[in-house]
Amino acid sequence: MGKLNKGIFDPTPVIEAVYDYHDFDEAMACAMRDDTYKVVMRITD
Numbered sequence: 001m002g003k004l005n006k007g008i009f010d011p012t013p014v015i016e017a018v019y020d021y022h023d024f025d026e027a028m029a030c031a032m033r034d035d036t037y038k039v040v041m042r043i044t045d
Contacts, residue, residue: 011038014037014038015037015038015039015040016030016031016036016037016038016039017030017036017039017040018039018040018041018042019039019040019041019042020041020042021041021042021043024041027039027041
């Protein structure tokens with residue numbers, strides 16, 4: 001079991017943005033910036 005599952009590491013501070021999968025192009029543009037560390041895409045409706 002990984003550190004995320006155990007609650008040892010909270011990734012929230014490193015997430016730049018959360019995008020819906022319908023906003024794929026916007027999410028990719030954000031993810032490709034040099035100052036962005038992590039972008040999350042929400043796949044469910």
